[in-house]
Amino acid sequence: MTTTYLDYAATTPVDVRVLDAMQPYFATHFGNANSLYKTGRDAYHILEAARENIATAVGAARPSEIVFTSGGTEADNAAFVSTLRRIAPDGGHLVTTAYEHPAVLDMVKWLGKQGYDTSFVRPRPDGHIHADDLEAVMRDDTKIVSIMHSNNEIGTINDLKSLAPIARAHGALFHTDAVQSLGKVPLNVQDLDVDMASFSAHKVYGPKGVGALYLRRGISFDAMLKGGGQEGKKRSGTQNVAGAVGFAKAVEICLANMDSEAVRLSALRDHLTSRIINSLENTQATVLSDLRLPNIAPLLINGVEGESMLLQLDNQGFEVSTGSACSSGSLAASHVLLSIGVPQEIAHGSLRVSLGRFTQAEDVDRFVDALIPIVERLRAMSPVYERYFGKKGNG
Amino acid sequence: MRYSEKVMEHFNNPRNVGVIESADGTGEVGNITCGDIMKLTIDVDDNDIITDAKFQTLGCGAAIATSSIVTEMVKGKSIQNAATLTKQDVADELGGLPSAKMHCSILATDGLKLAIDDYLIKQGREPISGEIKSADPNFDPHAD
Numbered sequence: 001m002t003t004t005y006l007d008y009a010a011t012t013p014v015d016v017r018v019l020d021a022m023q024p025y026f027a028t029h030f031g032n033a034n035s036l037y038k039t040g041r042d043a044y045h046i047l048e049a050a051r052e053n054i055a056t057a058v059g060a061a062r063p064s065e066i067v068f069t070s071g072g073t074e075a076d077n078a079a080f081v082s083t084l085r086r087i088a089p090d091g092g093h094l095v096t097t098a099y100e101h102p103a104v105l106d107m108v109k110w111l112g113k114q115g116y117d118t119s120f121v122r123p124r125p126d127g128h129i130h131a132d133d134l135e136a137v138m139r140d141d142t143k144i145v146s147i148m149h150s151n152n153e154i155g156t157i158n159d160l161k162s163l164a165p166i167a168r169a170h171g172a173l174f175h176t177d178a179v180q181s182l183g184k185v186p187l188n189v190q191d192l193d194v195d196m197a198s199f200s201a202h203k204v205y206g207p208k209g210v211g212a213l214y215l216r217r218g219i220s221f222d223a224m225l226k227g228g229g230q231e232g233k234k235r236s237g238t239q240n241v242a243g244a245v246g247f248a249k250a251v252e253i254c255l256a257n258m259d260s261e262a263v264r265l266s267a268l269r270d271h272l273t274s275r276i277i278n279s280l281e282n283t284q285a286t287v288l289s290d291l292r293l294p295n296i297a298p299l300l301i302n303g304v305e306g307e308s309m310l311l312q313l314d315n316q317g318f319e320v321s322t323g324s325a326c327s328s329g330s331l332a333a334s335h336v337l338l339s340i341g342v343p344q345e346i347a348h349g350s351l352r353v354s355l356g357r358f359t360q361a362e363d364v365d366r367f368v369d370a371l372i373p374i375v376e377r378l379r380a381m382s383p384v385y386e387r388y389f390g391k392k393g394n395g
Numbered sequence: 396m397r398y399s400e401k402v403m404e405h406f407n408n409p410r411n412v413g414v415i416e417s418a419d420g421t422g423e424v425g426n427i428t429c430g431d432i433m434k435l436t437i438d439v440d441d442n443d444i445i446t447d448a449k450f451q452t453l454g455c456g457a458a459i460a461t462s463s464i465v466t467e468m469v470k471g472k473s474i475q476n477a478a479t480l481t482k483q484d485v486a487d488e489l490g491g492l493p494s495a496k497m498h499c500s501i502l503a504t505d506g507l508k509l510a511i512d513d514y515l516i517k518q519g520r521e522p523i524s525g526e527i528k529s530a531d532p533n534f535d536p537h538a539d
Binding site for chain 2: 303304306307311312324343344348381383384385
């Protein structure tokens with residue numbers, strides 16, 4: 001049985017060209033970038049070249065504004081912990097959104113328990129954070145505003161140009177989790193006027209365990225990891241040179257083909273969505289906004305529980321995600337879907353199909369062909385489908 | 396979280412799916428807000444032996460697998476014996492359930508108890524386990 005991977009928003013395979021670029025930096029050019037002799041200097045130069053490439057790719061003014069991390073989660077965590085220790089160690093107000101990735105959401109909730117005041121701006125049902133809603137929660141003592149560039153479950157892209165100035169007007173730092181956007185849509189940290197941005201390599205066909213924090217020059221920052229003072233004293237620990245090289249190569253490849261790939265993937269995404277909606281009653285796209293990532297198709301399949309769909313698709317080799325409670329080990333449905341007003345019972349039937357570099361049109365069609373009978377079978381097995389979602393119920 | 400082979404086997408090939416026409420006892424439990432609803436219908440003979448059981452379930456892999464195996468476990472049992480089945484008995488029969496999924500086997504045993512009570516009440520006899528809450532037949536997912 002062939003495996004058809006349709007969960008590129010979860011992670012991506014390392015591109016062979018990325019693997020090739022990384023290969024020399026394990027056994028041959030293995031140096032510690034902080035050693036003074038040639039092997040170390042060579043490692044230093046290749047690390048700095050990678051930093052420069054990523055800085056250019058995201059529009060940073062200088063390479064030193066890129067701090068390599070272990071991934072997006074560390075970058076998100078550091079954006080709060082490392083700045084707050086300097087600018088507001090004794091408390092203050094923090095603002096984020098109700099549909100952030102847990103790397104931000106759980107950090108802010110934890111900081112709330114440490115004594116900070118917190119506000120969680122709800123997205124509107126269109127899947128976006130609106131400037132009015134942000135403005136409404138801002139305070140004079142707001143220290144950090146963190147709003148994701150795009151959402152990992154529903155793919156909506158926030159208009160940061162309308163949001164970052166609100167933080168600035170209140171004297172707060174502005175951070176964005178841009179993990180899902182990098183390499184998929186245009187993104188320039190100076191143009192967006194953000195102070196901090198988080199990135200991850202494994203979402204862009206690079207290796208796992210590597211990410212970066214864009215940290216605008218001049219922002220006071222107390223490293224979470226103490227030690228040898230690497231990364232300009234912002235992140236101690238011997239640098240992952242091969243990882244940084246792979247990250248830079250991965251971003252370079254994404255950007256080289258970004259526009260054509262966005263056109264290709266959004267066409268596949270829309271084809272997939274419309275085929276499902278047209279073939280199966282009581283299904284819909286979770287959001288309809290035009291401002292969306294090209295590769296994520298969020299769907300609501302009413303009257304079916306998501307984990308059952310996921311397991312049956314897996315039996316046939318199709319790999320996707322769901323926002324159902326039952327798939328997560330917790331009993332609450334996806335916080336993202338609930339935040340945009342999707343009712344619990346509908347959120348249980350959510351699917352997130354995310355496409356990528358190696359997805360072909362035939363994969364999408366084979367997926368839909370497999371999904372239709374699975375949904376029909378599960379609905380037929382349900383004691384309540386006709387009652388709740390049958391012709392009369394749905395009006 | 397990983398399911399045992401037997402859970403997956405029952406999930407992939409559920410036994411006794413459906414509804415018994417004019418069943419002797421019917422139980423429906425669960426809550427669509429939580430995403431799990433199970434309906435169990437049973438036939439019972441004059442000696443209180445369960446002769447047939449069929450289920451319909453909306454829910455995750457564990458909910459479907461526990462429903463399926465319960466229909467197998469109760470056939471041929473007396474209603475008095477069947478009513479003593481615990482969530483642990485059901486989970487054990489499936490080779491274990493992930494801890495987050497143990498509530499799914501409660502769904503199956505609750506559905507069974509309700510079906511047995513329904514049978515007893517129709518016969519004018521005392522129910523065995525009266526406190527199980529039935530699924531709300533008036534719940535409207537389109538309200539609000």
